[in-house]
Structure formats: C-alpha cells, structure tokens
Amino acid sequence: DARVTQTPRHKVTEMGQEVTMRCQPILGHNTVFWYRQTMMQGLELLAYFRNRAPLDDSGMPKDRFSAEMPDATLATLKIQPSEPRDSAVYFCASGEGFYEQYFGPGTRLTVT
Amino acid sequence: AQTVTQSQPEMSVQEAETVTLSCTYDTSESDYYLFWYKQPPSRQMILVIRQEAYKQQNATENRFSVNFQKAAKSFSLKISDSQLGDAAMYFCAYRNVRNSNSGYALNFGKGTSLLVTP
Structure with a gap:
C-alpha cells in the first residue's frame, strides 16, 4: 500500500533553532506539495514541485522558509530561524500530474 | 483566488x-476539480471523493455521494x-484544471466537524 511518509511526526524546538522536515512521496508521483494547517488559517499551500522543479513557493515566508527536492524520493522543508508563529501541522502531499493529491501523516511542529 | x-x-x-x-465555492473557471477530504483525529488527510466539473453525473464512492x-x-x-x-473533520477542496494565478494548489474550506452518535 503506497503512502506518503513524513518525518519527524512531532517536533518541539526552541525559537531560533533550525527545523528540517522530510517527505518521501509515493514512488512514481511527479508532483509534491507542502501545506501548513493552523486553527486560524486552516490549510494553506506553502510550495509545490513538479519533476523536482519548484513551480510555486509564493505561500512561503522567503526569509526563513526553504523547500527543496534533492532527488525524486525526498522533499525537504526547512525553517531557519524558527518562530513560535510557525507552530502548526505541516503536510506533504504527492500526486501523479496535478489531479489527485495524497497526503502524508503530517509533522506537528511546536516552537517554544 | 477561488474561495x-x-x-x-x-x-x-x-x-x-x-x-x-x-x-459552496467561488470561481470564474468553467473546468475544475472538487474534492472532499476526511481528517480523523490521527490528522491523516484522506481523499473521500472527487468530482470533475465537466461531468454532470454526481460522483459516488460506496456510502459517500455528492450533489x-x-x-x-x-x-x-x-x-x-x-x-x-465516519467521525472526523471533513474538508471541501477546489482545484483548477489549468494553471492560473492560484496554480495547482488545493483551496480548502475551513472544515466541518462531524460527530457520529451511537
């Protein structure tokens, strides 16, 4: 049963620290999305890739967030430096083309 | 942006x-996709059902159907x-078919929390 995997599932860190979240998309999927879920904003897109190339990262605060796909099996989302307002659940989703998106279990980030 | x-x-x-x-959703596009996702307490986002706007027939998946x-x-x-x-948060989502200012991102509603009582 193919699934999107994300690590870590939970992360607690202090303000100012670097946070790296990882995602392994479903094998064969060529689009990868990063979403953030908060109580106030709901689910919002941060960035997405097609064939490992970034197509849109307009949802990300550029000064502190970065997203990359070093290879087809790994997508990363980094926050440096982290701030308390970054506390949220971060989801990775992958798809074949741009039709359906299958979500990973999410990383719950708490920045104190 | 579509809401x-x-x-x-x-x-x-x-x-x-x-x-x-x-x-409900707001769009000026004629072709698009609509989805319902389920999010149980585990936080996993699970695709429940999808609908292509060009199809007049309502989608059905077992006990789930759309109007x-x-x-x-x-x-x-x-x-x-x-x-x-079935108890979970349910999210409605919209996605363009063609690339546009909102790209290929899913635009989500705020969700509906469904409680199922015995």
Missing part, C-alpha cells in the same frame, strides 16, 4: 442515519448509513 465556504462548523448524526455536509450543482457552485457530501468511524 471555498463550508457554512457548518459542526454537524451531528446518529449511527445508520444519513447526513449532508454543505460546500454537484455547477450553476449554483454547490458541492455537498452525503454520507449514508453513518458509522462511528
């Missing part, structure tokens, strides 16, 4: 009964024979 509105923050249904969750009213821009989800495992 998705779920006007029911919470809904309750008894086991074995039927419940309908509402969703797609394109002119009214309405996309409701009907859950028949509700089960305890």
